Amino acid sequence: MHDTPDPGDRGDAVCVVGAGASGLAAIKSLREQGFAVDCYERETSVGGAWNWRHDRSPIYSGTHLISSRPLTEFPDFPMPDTWPDYPHHSKVLEYLERYAKHFRLDQDIWFGMEVSSAVPAGDGKWDVTIRSTGGGSSRVQRYAAIVVANGHNWSPAAFEAPGDFTGQVIHASAYKDPARLRGRKVLVVGGGNTGCDIAVEAAQQATRVWHSTRRGYWLAPKYVFGRPADQVNDRLLRWGLPLRLRQWLYRRTVKLTSGDLTRYGLAEPDHRPYESHPIVNSQLPYYLGHGTIEPVPDVERYDGASVILTDGTKIEPDLVITATGYRPRFDFLAPELLDTDEDGRPDLHLHAFARRHPTLAVIGLLQPDSGVFPLAHWQSVAVARWLRLRVTDPERAAAVQQKESTRPVQSWSRRRVIPTQRHWFEVDHVDYLRSVEGLLNEMGSVR
Ligand SMILES: NC(=O)C1=CN([C@@H]2O[C@H](COP(=O)(O)OP(=O)(O)OC[C@H]3O[C@@H](n4cnc5c(N)ncnc54)[C@H](OP(=O)(O)O)[C@@H]3O)[C@@H](O)[C@H]2O)C=CC1
Numbered sequence: 001m002h003d004t005p006d007p008g009d010r011g012d013a014v015c016v017v018g019a020g021a022s023g024l025a026a027i028k029s030l031r032e033q034g035f036a037v038d039c040y041e042r043e044t045s046v047g048g049a050w051n052w053r054h055d056r057s058p059i060y061s062g063t064h065l066i067s068s069r070p071l072t073e074f075p076d077f078p079m080p081d082t083w084p085d086y087p088h089h090s091k092v093l094e095y096l097e098r099y100a101k102h103f104r105l106d107q108d109i110w111f112g113m114e115v116s117s118a119v120p121a122g123d124g125k126w127d128v129t130i131r132s133t134g135g136g137s138s139r140v141q142r143y144a145a146i147v148v149a150n151g152h153n154w155s156p157a158a159f160e161a162p163g164d165f166t167g168q169v170i171h172a173s174a175y176k177d178p179a180r181l182r183g184r185k186v187l188v189v190g191g192g193n194t195g196c197d198i199a200v201e202a203a204q205q206a207t208r209v210w211h212s213t214r215r216g217y218w219l220a221p222k223y224v225f226g227r228p229a230d231q232v233n234d235r236l237l238r239w240g241l242p243l244r245l246r247q248w249l250y251r252r253t254v255k256l257t258s259g260d261l262t263r264y265g266l267a268e269p270d271h272r273p274y275e276s277h278p279i280v281n282s283q284l285p286y287y288l289g290h291g292t293i294e295p296v297p298d299v300e301r302y303d304g305a306s307v308i309l310t311d312g313t314k315i316e317p318d319l320v321i322t323a324t325g326y327r328p329r330f331d332f333l334a335p336e337l338l339d340t341d342e343d344g345r346p347d348l349h350l351h352a353f354a355r356r357h358p359t360l361a362v363i364g365l366l367q368p369d370s371g372v373f374p375l376a377h378w379q380s381v382a383v384a385r386w387l388r389l390r391v392t393d394p395e396r397a398a399a400v401q402q403k404e405s406t407r408p409v410q411s412w413s414r415r416r417v418i419p420t421q422r423h424w425f426e427v428d429h430v431d432y433l434r435s436v437e438g439l440l441n442e443m444g445s446v447r
Contacts, residue, residue, distance in 0.1 A: 016149060020149060
C-alpha cells in the first residue's frame, strides 16, 4: 500500500522563482533533465528586468544592449542575423518571448504568483509558500529543490546625502523617458552604465547637466577596430593574453579613440583597466567634448535648493537622478540559507550553489564582462545536472561536492576589482565558463 501524497507535495518537481532570462533558462534545463517544474512569476508575462511594462523593471526607453548580440544570446537560440549589433530593449524582450514560446516554457509558469517564503522541509525538500500578487490566500507546496532566478537589478540601492533638498530626487529605477528631462537642470549621480546613459540622454534634453561620480572610470567605446568592443575583448581573452598586456592594449585603444578624458574634467581612474565593471558608452565623451555634460565630484550634502559637492562647489539642479545601482534581495529566504552577510551579500559556490543546501541554487546572480544570458544558460545546465546526479548517483554527487568545495574562489570570481558593492558578483565570462565546464566534466553523465 502506498501513502497518499499530501496534496501540496509536488514530489520530485523543482520550484523556479522568476521567469526572466535566468528563470527561463532554468526551466528549460531542468526539463531536459526530466524534472517537472513549477515556475512562479509575479508579473503577468516573461522577461524579468527586460519586461519594461512592469514597474520594477530598470529599463528606460533608450536602453540598448551594451554587450553585442553574439555575446548576449543564449548558445542554443541565436538572435536573428538581421538584428543590429546592439539591439533595443524591446527586441531583447521579444527575443525572450520567442525563446519561451519556442521551448514551450509558458506551460510551466504560473503568472501573477509570487513566492513569499521557502523553508527547508528536511531531506533536501522545500516548503514554498505562494500567493497571488492580486491578493487572496496563500498555499504551500513541497518541492524537491528550489532554483532562484529573481534578478538582482530591481531593488534600488539607496543614495543618502545629509541635509534637505527642495528640488526633486528620484532613483534611476524611476527614470523611464527623456521627456521628463526637457528644459530642466539635472544632476545625475553615479558613473555606472545607467548613470552614463542617463547623462547622455539629459545632454540632449536638459538645459544643464552635471554628472557626479565618486571616482574616475575606464570608459569603453561600443566599437573598436570596426568591431563591437566586447568581441575584441573576447578574442583577446580566448587567445589567453596576459592581463598586463590586455591592460596596456586597453589604455592604448582608449587613447587612440576617445583620448585623454581628464581634459574634460573627468577624474583619473583610481584603478587599472579591467579592475571595475565595464562601462560601455561611446556617446559620453562626445557630450563631454561639447560641454553639454559637466563632470563633477561626489555629492557632500544638500542645502535647500543647492547641492554642495566635495570640492566645495555649489550647484542648483532642480532634478537629481541617483543612478547608484541595485542590490540583490531574497525576501523569501532566511539569510543564512544563502550564507548572506550583514551587508546582504550571499556567499555561493560559483555565485550559484548554496554551500550548505545542495537543493538550493541561484541563477543569473552575476556581473560579467559580457552578456549574462549565456552564463545563465550554462549555470542552469550545471544546476539541473547536479540535481539529477543527486538522484541517480548520490555517492558520486557527494564526491563532486567535496571536490568542488575546494575550488578557490579566485578561479571563477574576478581576481582584482575595486572592492565596492557593485563588484560583488563580478566575473570574467571566459574564466567563469571554464569553471562551470570543469564542474560539468566532474559530474560527467548523470543519467
Ligand atoms: N543596456 C544595458 O544592458 C545596461 C546594463 N546595465 C547594467 O545594470 C547593472 C547596474 O548598473 P548601474 O545601475 O549603472 O549600477 P552600478 O552598480 O553598476 O553603478 C552604480 C554607480 O553609482 C555609484 N554609487 C553607488 N553608491 C553611491 C553612493 N552612495 N554615492 C555616490 N556614488 C555611488 C557607483 O560608484 P562606485 O563605482 O564607486 O561603487 C557607480 O558609479 C550593471 O550590471 C550594468 O552593466 C546598466 C545600464 C544599461
